[in-house]
Amino acid sequence: MKRLAFYYDSSMCSGCKTCQIACKDKNDSPLGVNWRRVYEVTGGDWIKQNNAWKSEVYAYNVSMACNHCEDPICVKNCPTHALYKREDGIVQIDADKCIGCKYCAWVCPYGAPQFDATKGVMTKCDMCADYVDEGKNPSCVDSCPMRTFDFGDYDELKEKYGGEAHIYPLPKQELTNPSILIKAHKDAKRAANENPEVSNMEEVKYA
Amino acid sequence: MHNNEWSLVFFTLISQLSVGILLMFSFLHFVHPNTGYSISIWWKSPEVVVLVLLGIAGIISLLHLGKPMNAPNSINNFMGSWISKEILSLGFLVASVIVLFLIRWVILSPIWLINAMLIVSSIAGFVFIYSMSRIYTIATIPSWDTWYTPVSFFFSVILFGITAIIFMQSQGIGNWSNVFQTKSLILILIVFLLIQMGTNAFHQYQLSSFENLGIEPISFTKGMYFSLFMIRTILLFVLAIGFIFIYIYLPQLNIGSVFVILLMLAIISQEFIGRMMFYQSYFRIGV
Numbered sequence: 001m002k003r004l005a006f007y008y009d010s011s012m013c014s015g016c017k018t019c020q021i022a023c024k025d026k027n028d029s030p031l032g033v034n035w036r037r038v039y040e041v042t043g044g045d046w047i048k049q050n051n052a053w054k055s056e057v058y059a060y061n062v063s064m065a066c067n068h069c070e071d072p073i074c075v076k077n078c079p080t081h082a083l084y085k086r087e088d089g090i091v092q093i094d095a096d097k098c099i100g101c102k103y104c105a106w107v108c109p110y111g112a113p114q115f116d117a118t119k120g121v122m123t124k125c126d127m128c129a130d131y132v133d134e135g136k137n138p139s140c141v142d143s144c145p146m147r148t149f150d151f152g153d154y155d156e157l158k159e160k161y162g163g164e165a166h167i168y169p170l171p172k173q174e175l176t177n178p179s180i181l182i183k184a185h186k187d188a189k190r191a192a193n194e195n196p197e198v199s200n201m202e203e204v205k206y207a
Numbered sequence: 208m209h210n211n212e213w214s215l216v217f218f219t220l221i222s223q224l225s226v227g228i229l230l231m232f233s234f235l236h237f238v239h240p241n242t243g244y245s246i247s248i249w250w251k252s253p254e255v256v257v258l259v260l261l262g263i264a265g266i267i268s269l270l271h272l273g274k275p276m277n278a279p280n281s282i283n284n285f286m287g288s289w290i291s292k293e294i295l296s297l298g299f300l301v302a303s304v305i306v307l308f309l310i311r312w313v314i315l316s317p318i319w320l321i322n323a324m325l326i327v328s329s330i331a332g333f334v335f336i337y338s339m340s341r342i343y344t345i346a347t348i349p350s351w352d353t354w355y356t357p358v359s360f361f362f363s364v365i366l367f368g369i370t371a372i373i374f375m376q377s378q379g380i381g382n383w384s385n386v387f388q389t390k391s392l393i394l395i396l397i398v399f400l401l402i403q404m405g406t407n408a409f410h411q412y413q414l415s416s417f418e419n420l421g422i423e424p425i426s427f428t429k430g431m432y433f434s435l436f437m438i439r440t441i442l443l444f445v446l447a448i449g450f451i452f453i454y455i456y457l458p459q460l461n462i463g464s465v466f467v468i469l470l471m472l473a474i475i476s477q478e479f480i481g482r483m484m485f486y487q488s489y490f491r492i493g494v
Binding site for chain 1: 271272273274275277278280281282283284287288289290291294342345346347348418423424489491492493494
């Protein structure tokens with residue numbers, strides 16, 4: 001079975017959110033439904049050294065959508081089988097089966113499934129499955145002006161870039177084995193020890 | 208608390224009440240057959256009350272769905288999803304209680320069959336509540352994925368069950384004059400209230416030791432959650448004292464008094480607060 005995956009370079013990401021907008025535009029998502037979201041992690045402080053103040057602040061971005069996990073907790077727990085995994089590893093929702101119970105949104109540690117109140121069902125990133133079927137990349141991947149994304153087979157991406165799936169504030173990968181590889185920002189390790197805030201929560205939730 | 212969770216609060220509480228009545232009725236039927244449920248037609252057949260409550264709970268549960276018309280799909284994943292298992296066990300519970308009602312009052316079956324069906328219904332009720340509690344034990348939600356979730360669900364069932372029987376007896380339905388039986392029930396209730404206080408406090412202690420695991424701030428030791436915890440603890444304490452008072456003065460006390468009704472309302476209130484706290488304690492690992 002194939003395993004399609006995203007690669008994301010957090011160290012290169014400027015946080016412009018073009019990926020978020022490209023996704024919203026492609027999928028015509030309503031207000032409050034963001035299949036791809038960019039989290040801004042900000043931490044650190046100014047430290048006084050003698051008579052001077054030294055900056056020890058840091059900030060980096062994490063662009064996150066559904067990671068089409070190898071062991072998807074949403075698929076396992078969906079009571080209707082509306083959530084299912086395709087042969088190529090893409091996790092999709094069959095809106096005709098979905099009851100809109102929102103349980104998948106409760107359990108997913110990446111906040112991927114989102115309730116579309118206008119349709120009454122859960123919706124989520126499908127890796128632009130129609131584009132993938134035509135041999136194209138998902139819209140977020142091609143839209144990035146910084147070229148922080150790549151897309152393809154997990155093993156090939158792993159060989160090409162390496163990377164990891166667990167950087168702050170993402171959960172440990174053992175939970176669901178996500179199909180994503182991330183090049184961590186240099187301050188991600190420091191953030192993991194300090195638990196800094198995500199400073200744009202309002203934007204993430206309601207954009 | 209999100210709006211759609213109100214319907215889950217009511218669904219859970221009403222389900223627990225109905226299973227509590229069923230389990231207590233079974234318990235009394237086997238332990239003390241001459242319970243004397245013969246005054247009211249409703250209590251002559253508690254199955255009807257259980258069925259009506261389950262019906263109301265079922266209708267309320269539909270309110271949190273985005274597409275209620277697709278509700279029959281909710282049993283599709285009965286091998287993997289606890290929601291599917293819960294819905295199936297609810298269906299089995301309803302069917303078994305209907306059969307119980309029919310063999311008791313329509314077909315007039317022999318007592319062994321009624322006993323057997325009462326046991327089957329009770330097991331179905333137990334499985335239903337267990338499945339319901341398992342829905343909330345999720346690896347990505349550490350505050351729910353604890354021993355406390357199933358324990359609190361069954362505690363609610365027991366408290367509601369005993370309370371319903373005592374309330375019923377206090378209203379002249381059943382055999383209130385059986386002081387030994389009523390005192391036994393009150394004693395069990397007091398013990399459970401005290402255990403409830405202890406488990407709540409221990410759970411609160413465990414929650415307060417949680418560190419931030421996600422991006423949302425966790426606050427179990429301040430704010431709304433902690434206020435609710437304090438109110439619930441005070442209510443449980445008052446209830447324990449109130450029922451000790453009833454236990455001591457039972458034969459002389461006018462048990463149908465406002466005092467008893469207030470205690471019943473306090474039981475319902477603390478359970479309601481408990482459910483609100485449960486949903487308030489939701490936080491997920493990750494983003």
